[in-house]
Amino acid sequence: MRVNKVLRLALGLVDTVVLGACVDLVTGDLVVSVRPWRRASSRCGVCGVRCPGYDNGSGPRRWRSVDLGLLRVYLEADVPRVRCVTHGVVVAQVPWARHNAGHTRDFDQMVAWLVKNTSRSTVAQFMRVVWRTVGAIVNRVRADLDAAAGDRFAGVRRIGIDEISYKRRHKYLVVVVDHDTGRVLWLHPGRTKQTLGKFFNELGEERCHQLELVSADGADWIAEMVGLRAPQAQRCMDPFHVVMWAMDAMDATRRVAAKKARTEGQKAHSALLGPGCRFTLWKNPEDLNARQQATLADIERTNQDVFRAYLLKEQLRAVFAAGGEAGCELLDKWMEWAATCDLPAFVDLADRMQWYVDEIKNSLVHRLSNARVESVNTKIRLLTRIAFGFKSVEALMALVMLHLGGYDLRLPGRAMTNHPH
Numbered sequence: 174m175r176v177n178k179v180l181r182l183a184l185g186l187v188d189t190v191v192l193g194a195c196v197d198l199v200t201g202d203l204v205v206s207v208r209p210w211r212r213a214s215s216r217c218g219v220c221g222v223r224c225p226g227y228d229n230g231s232g233p234r235r236w237r238s239v240d241l242g243l244l245r246v247y248l249e250a251d252v253p254r255v256r257c258v259t260h261g262v263v264v265a266q267v268p269w270a271r272h273n274a275g276h277t278r279d280f281d282q283m284v285a286w287l288v289k290n291t292s293r294s295t296v297a298q299f300m301r302v303v304w305r306t307v308g309a310i311v312n313r314v315r316a317d318l319d320a321a322a323g324d325r326f327a328g329v330r331r332i333g334i335d336e337i338s339y340k341r342r343h344k345y346l347v348v349v350v351d352h353d354t355g356r357v358l359w360l361h362p363g364r365t366k367q368t369l370g371k372f373f374n375e376l377g378e379e380r381c382h383q384l385e386l387v388s389a390d391g392a393d394w395i396a397e398m399v400g401l402r403a404p405q406a407q408r409c410m411d412p413f414h415v416v417m418w419a420m421d422a423m424d425a426t427r428r429v430a431a432k433k434a435r436t437e438g439q440k441a442h443s444a445l446l447g448p449g450c451r452f453t454l455w456k457n458p459e460d461l462n463a464r465q466q467a468t469l470a471d472i473e474r475t476n477q478d479v480f481r482a483y484l485l486k487e488q489l490r491a492v493f494a495a496g497g498e499a500g501c502e503l504l505d506k507w508m509e510w511a512a513t514c515d516l517p518a519f520v521d522l523a524d525r526m527q528w529y530v531d532e533i534k535n536s537l538v539h540r541l542s543n544a545r546v547e548s549v550n551t552k553i554r555l556l557t558r559i560a561f562g563f564k565s566v567e568a569l570m571a572l573v574m575l576h577l578g579g580y581d582l583r584l585p586g587r588a589m590t591n592h593p594h
């Protein structure tokens with residue numbers, strides 16, 4: 174086998190002729206000269222349609238390819254321009270890279286796979302790319318995965334709609350999750366009725382009317398848009414958000430108690446109720462360590478208000494854990510308890526929940542999983558932090574879809590492997 178053919182196989186090149194290779198003496202990189210097969214040449218870079226040539230372009234270009242052993246590899250080729258009926262004069266398509274990309278398809282694919290399966294710093298170091306470039310790459314890969322996945326909305330019946338903040342909480346994404354598969358179906362920057370309207374447009378009239386259940390966080394703009402586009406769907410409150418409201422009410426109660434202790438000069442007591450005990454109160458009781466259990470016991474002994482707030486929070490979690498008719502009965506009891514408990518934050522909360530009581534009961538009856546909504550929400554928040562350094566919100570959205578969109582993402586070339594060893 175000639176060495177050029179070996180290079181072609183090693184680099185996974187298809188529809189491509191390898192003309193030769195040399196090591197760039199300045200950079201130490203392997204530069205492989207290539208050209209497309211005749212049948213893959215003279216095609217529009219945007220749409221791939223065969224079209225007449227325009228000129229020879231502006232000299233050779235290089236694309237970063239996957240490494241060969243320890244060497245960084247670049248493909249080098251002349252790229253003529255063609256005249257497409259639809260797209261005018263454009264750079265011709267090349268089989269090894271996406272239009273306007275500086276990396277080969279396999280390089281992009283490998284980066285995307287690593288992004289999904291390893292850490293941010295592993296990807297950047299292992300592939301020798303800066304994080305900003307990774308953003309552009311996942312964006313390109315996502316577009317192709319979307320195209321390959323076909324109809325992502327087929328059979329969707331139960332969805333959750335959520336808003337998630339990014340960029341230090343100044344900007345928002347609307348996220349739509351499929352309750353049955355846990356996949357993120359759709360996301361878009363913004364948080365208005367119009368933003369959500371775009372989702373329903375993409376879903377199409379027929380599928381809008383097939384939606385059985387839509388859960389959300391109680392925001393008016395979501396409820397209004399759902400009422401408009403999918404009036405038959407049962408509207409549910411996401412249990413996750415209701416429990417978060419109770420967490421907030423509990424924390425407000427704790428802060429008031431801590432302040433009172435401080436102004437009354439009870440140093441030890443105000444320290445006990447300080448921010449340090451927040452996590453103890455937030456955590457599920459079964460997850461508390463010995464020290465946190467002791468803190469909780471101290472609070473039970475010394476501050477009935479804060480301990481009652483804690484019990485109210487826990488009881489609300491129990492309401493959702495029970496679910497069904499039993500959950501609905503527990504909810505009625507909980508609302509009564511909260512409304513008459515003399516803790517202002519919980520009296521207010523009971524008042525607010527009265528507005529949503531039907532939606533909350535729908536969630537209970539349909540046994541909407543709190544865990545799923547919560548975990549998607551948590552993962553997206555984490556990804557918005559990982560995406561820090563990406564240039565565009567599109568790259569952030571692509572990162573989210575890569576992780577949570579349920580795509581079939583594989584390493585390049587692995588489909589051809591017959592021998593696992």
Ligand SMILES: [Zn+2]
Binds near residue numbers: 217218260261
């Ligand atoms: Zn074209």
